[in-house]
Amino acid sequence: MESVAAQLRLRLLESITDVSAADWDALAGPEAPPFVRHAWLAAMEESGSATRETGWEPQHLTLWRGGELVAASPAYRKHHSMGEYVYDFSWAGAAERMGVAYYPKLVVGAPLSPATSPRFLVAPGEKDVRAVRLALLQAAVDSAKETGCSSVHVLYPLEEEADLLEEQGLARRITLQFHWKNPGYPDYDAYLARFDAKRRAQLKRERAAAATQGITVRTVRGEELGLEHARRAYGFYEATCESRGPWGQVQLTEDFFVRAFRALPGQVELVQAERAGKVIAGAFNLVTPERLYGRYWGCFEEHPFLHFHVCLYHSVDECIQAGRRVFEPGAGGEHKISRGFEPTAVHSAHLIFNRTLDRAVRDFLRREHEHLRPAVAQAEQLSGLKPWPLPGR
Template structure:
């Protein structure tokens, strides 16, 4: 039972919460996407606002003036920028005569990375806080005429909790590079067959033959020109694809580069003194998160070099344990990125739609093991020798 001294408050802007209190809940080593500065940049830049289909609706618990628990949350009016794809669910709802939008989403906008979704102060009852937040989520979602509540990219332990409360659990795959203790890039290559090693060396060597050099620009060196360039690459990629939709504004990049440089970096590909391609990444001590890439010139294997090979080598040098290159993954599997489960939880208020989605998720999960088996076969990684063996 929730402590009666705690009150629930729903906020329509992350800036209604003092940054220091929010970040104290998130913790010093929090993924960038749940930090106050990231969410504030999303909202204040106009990237995640009601006009763009993301209406802030943050769920918070307070004891007096002290924040004791919180979840970032948004009313959604479309399914873009989530990467746990439910477009087919919306189509099924339409056929049933159910309005699928708006829906309530607990998670971070445009950030397909696992991170805690229930931020709870040390010493508080975690289970009670989570239950209170979910009760507030369901109540406010119903009041606003939402079809559903969705928790995207929670931790596995949080997903266990949500499943126990009766939400439908979904497993999907991302493809992550994992570091079992490499001392060099050659250690990494040694896990592949000779044929695959030669393929990687040929693809990596293409950059030099094209007159392209690659460099990681750390956050301490990122300035306004880098923010403009990052948005340019991001927009160019979105506009190149029929499914692409430019959602982030130039001001978003400027804000995060300025507010949290220690968690930002860019990879730049330079040819003839001109930056022709790049990738915007987020970092912690142990993880690298690939976010957005783009190019102004097309060259064979440029994408692999900017987004994969260069950052794998940099991660080994920095001693990072995991490199998460984002959603999607067919081309990553053959380059040694391993299938990794990511979680989500869903509650559909219409009983017919809820039954239909749960049936679909059971079928989807039955095929997941086969997909993992095939991905592991394609990755072709040899076992890494244990230390001392």
């Protein structure tokens, strides 16, 4: 009997638009996070944000059975390590000292989108999903070698995908993000009740500061969103990048925001802070029925606690009202711990073709992993969250 892999034909795409949105999104499924959808990837590429010129050279992996698209992975030949948020700059430095070319490398994932999403998209109804995923992995390895890449890096896969990749010999990396999780709060006060009196007073004071500053915060969504909101979101993003010096490189174009707002009207939201009739700050978010994803924030005026209100408290309240289970505010940000955001493992998997460098990276990851459990314990202690449900509830 012919194997699953033998039935499939590999086709590498130099642009996501080389396949129809309907075919790609049929693999992703209706519940997929926006970062793996055709419209998001197309906005990245067609806006000039993720192109060969910016170091993101599209090389999407697609598997076909006759004329039918059976499976796919978003993938890019990378010529730097910016915009990934799974930091391997030290690996690149080690490669340079060894005289090994680290770039280009093949990244399986979505540009500038540090959120867990399916990386091996398989058509509904496929009988042997595991075999098809393995065929995609083999295609990634083969195409990386054939196109002169040093390595394969699968960033932010699902945990079950990471399990499979580790089983196949890739080096697994586990890092932490801080996610707010909703165990079933009936209202915002129930969320506050999980903190001790001192911390609860702090959170109330920080959120209430906006009113004393004459600032109102609201979310713009749906039909109300227009071109001015897309341009405003870019302005917030640009302002934040410019405030961060060399590490705040502007990687997204204004056209990306315009395209994303137009293509994903049901999943894009903009939190706006207004003062004296003027928008002074905001956050560009994306939503699904189950999750809120915080992406880019920025401000044109500095006010105490404004960032916490716009990026955290306001959206936590709205998640409770909407019944969303998880709020992922993005990479980094230890300040989130004391505001009820819990340490959450995110995954990546790595295969470096130079054996000496691969061994060195695996040694590094073993040492890194040893520090993970103490870091989680420390974060949980700092959060101070009382167990849910609280007594009497």
